[in-house]
Amino acid sequence: VTSGLLIHSKPCGNYHLSYSSGPGHELLYINGKLVNKDLFCKALKLFHANHCFNIGDLRNKYCRSDHSLDELRLVAGRKFLWEAGREEFTGQNFGQKSQANKEKDTHKSLLTTNRLAMAVPGVFILCCSLLCPCFRARRRDTSHVVLVKEQSSMDSVSSLEMNSVAEKIPASPTRVPPSPSRFSISPKLNRVGSVHLNMNQVARATHNFSATSKLGEGGFGTVYKAQLPDGQVVAIKRAKKEYSETLATEFRSEVELLAKIEHRNLVKLLGYVDKGSERILITEYVPNGTLREHLDGQRGKILDFNQRLEISIDVAHALTYLHVYAEKPIIHRDVKSSNILLTESKRAKVADFGFAKLGELDNDQTHIVTKVKGTIGYLDPEYMRTHQLTTKSDVFSFGILLLEILTGRRPVESNRPTDERVTLRWAFKKYNEENVMELVDPLMNEAVDQEILLKMVGLAIHCAAPTRSDRPDMKVAGEQLWAIRMEYLRSGRRE
Numbered sequence: 346v347t348s349g350l351l352i353h354s355k356p357c358g359n360y361h362l363s364y365s366s367g368p369g370h371e372l373l374y375i376n377g378k379l380v381n382k383d384l385f386c387k388a389l390k391l392f393h394a395n396h397c398f399n400i401g402d403l404r405n406k407y408c409r410s411d412h413s414l415d416e417l418r419l420v421a422g423r424k425f426l427w428e429a430g431r432e433e434f435t436g437q438n439f440g441q442k443s444q445a446n447k448e449k450d451t452h453k454s455l456l457t458t459n460r461l462a463m464a465v466p467g468v469f470i471l472c473c474s475l476l477c478p479c480f481r482a483r484r485r486d487t488s489h490v491v492l493v494k495e496q497s498s499m500d501s502v503s504s505l506e507m508n509s510v511a512e513k514i515p516a517s518p519t520r521v522p523p524s525p526s527r528f529s530i531s532p533k534l535n536r537v538g539s540v541h542l543n544m545n546q547v548a549r550a551t552h553n554f555s556a557t558s559k560l561g562e563g564g565f566g567t568v569y570k571a572q573l574p575d576g577q578v579v580a581i582k583r584a585k586k587e588y589s590e591t592l593a594t595e596f597r598s599e600v601e602l603l604a605k606i607e608h609r610n611l612v613k614l615l616g617y618v619d620k621g622s623e624r625i626l627i628t629e630y631v632p633n634g635t636l637r638e639h640l641d642g643q644r645g646k647i648l649d650f651n652q653r654l655e656i657s658i659d660v661a662h663a664l665t666y667l668h669v670y671a672e673k674p675i676i677h678r679d680v681k682s683s684n685i686l687l688t689e690s691k692r693a694k695v696a697d698f699g700f701a702k703l704g705e706l707d708n709d710q711t712h713i714v715t716k717v718k719g720t721i722g723y724l725d726p727e728y729m730r731t732h733q734l735t736t737k738s739d740v741f742s743f744g745i746l747l748l749e750i751l752t753g754r755r756p757v758e759s760n761r762p763t764d765e766r767v768t769l770r771w772a773f774k775k776y777n778e779e780n781v782m783e784l785v786d787p788l789m790n791e792a793v794d795q796e797i798l799l800k801m802v803g804l805a806i807h808c809a810a811p812t813r814s815d816r817p818d819m820k821v822a823g824e825q826l827w828a829i830r831m832e833y834l835r836s837g838r839r840e
């Protein structure tokens with residue numbers, strides 16, 4: 346709130362609606378441009394058609410009647426809305442289309458006569474945004490108070506592209522999967538994010554998928570490091586050649602999910618190529634290797650306890666976001682140390698949504714029945730037994746990951762004595778004996794208070810409870826970790 350102005354922002358794909366209200370006035374923006382109520386209402390309908398977020402209240406406020414929307418949907422379906430929107434405001438107000446388009450009649454519907462009157466609060470807003478970086482820092486959060494948007498990123502994708510993404514991303518995870526042809530609309534490139542490359546450009550950027558560009562290999566395929574012509578460094582993930590329906594499904598699943606996700610602890614999808622037998626994902630490059638490599642001592646200085654707590658909290662935040670704050674609940678399904686990438690400052694980003702599945706849990710539905718997927722050692726036993734997947738399966742894997750972070754050991758270590766082979770079982774025994782000091786990674790040459798260790802191991806065991814109803818929510822686990830870290834910092838036991 347600034348001088349009575351309350352500014353809200355709602356992102357949907359690369360479009361942004363903002364509105365501010367204060368005593369005696371209301372300002373409506375689409376991608377930073379002032380618009381009238383009609384256009385704003387149309388944009389709301391498009392957002393609604395795209396299942397961007399719950400805009401019921403906004404529609405009630407800014408659209409004359411919801412009947413019009415329902416009628417439109419009944420008569421012509423979602424496509425009509427897209428087309429109406431494209432014609433009416435996208436090419437005009439977003440300033441992305443040809444001059445001819447810009448001169449269409451709808452252009453007149455901008456509040457040109459009101460511009461001057463609105464310019465004053467507009468300048469005020471801009472000034473506030475420049476003076477208060479804290480407001481800008483929160484811009485990406487959905488439904489948060491915000492003053493500006495980054496015009497360039499908003500403008501980089503045309504309405505047509507957004508339309509095609511919307512067509513490709515089915516609205517509900519419970520619907521029948523679309524036929525493969527619907528996912529191959531663009532022969533060269535599907536423009537999900539901000540990086541748009543065709544196959545030749547991808548080949549050039551990876552030096553023809555050379556071994557020197559290779560970062561690693563996983564179940565999905567090979568990952569390469571690449572530098573784009575503009576200097577941006579990205580990771581390029583190329584699906585295994587033998588393209589199968591299973592791989593295709595996994596690819597689409599990953600694209601569908603990643604495209605919608607924006608969180609600092611989740612690896613960002615920047616673009617993808619889906620051509621012939623090639624399936625390629627272009628993601629943010631995370632420069633400091635995997636958590637597993639760090640725990641193995643392959644990445645220089647060993648992680649200290651504080652860094653381990655920070656990483657655990659980062660992962661908890663990422664999973665909480667997927668479970669609670671993403672457009673629909675998302676279950677990662679493959680939480681493990683080799684899927685946690687670290688930044689230069691050793692903060693964590695959760696990667697690899699290849700196994701992930703959208704989980705739409707409505708009031709009557711408490712779980713999704715699915716084939717068991719994941720990695721042995723991290724797999725929720727109740728999910729394995731019943732094939733019922735819930736967010737608590739990720740909580741189980743997170744519990745195992747916490748033990749891994751604390752002990753440095755893998756979930757299963759077959760070369761150890763029998764009673765130490767399964768890390769969870771070994772930790773449980775030590776915890777019951779109040780012998781938790783013995784659990785601490787010997788590489789982490791640091792004395793940590795027993796009470797703090799007891800709490801951390803206790804939380805890990807709680808998360809990895811055999812029955813899902815006994816496990817905490819990811820959000821609660823994150824809050825507990827946060828409290829443990831506070832206690833650790835207060836205890837002054839850092840060396």
Ligand SMILES: Nc1ncnc2c1ncn2[C@@H]1O[C@H](COP(=O)(O)OP(=O)(O)OP(=O)(O)O)[C@@H](O)[C@H]1O
Binds near residue numbers: 561631
């Ligand atoms: N965005 C990225 N930035 C930097 N390195 C990455 C990135 N994504 C993957 N890597 C590297 O590539 C390797 C392979 O990643 P990938 O996700 O394909 O497989 P994985 O997670 O090891 O295995 P799995 O398929 O079982 O999940 C990783 O271990 C990591 O070293």
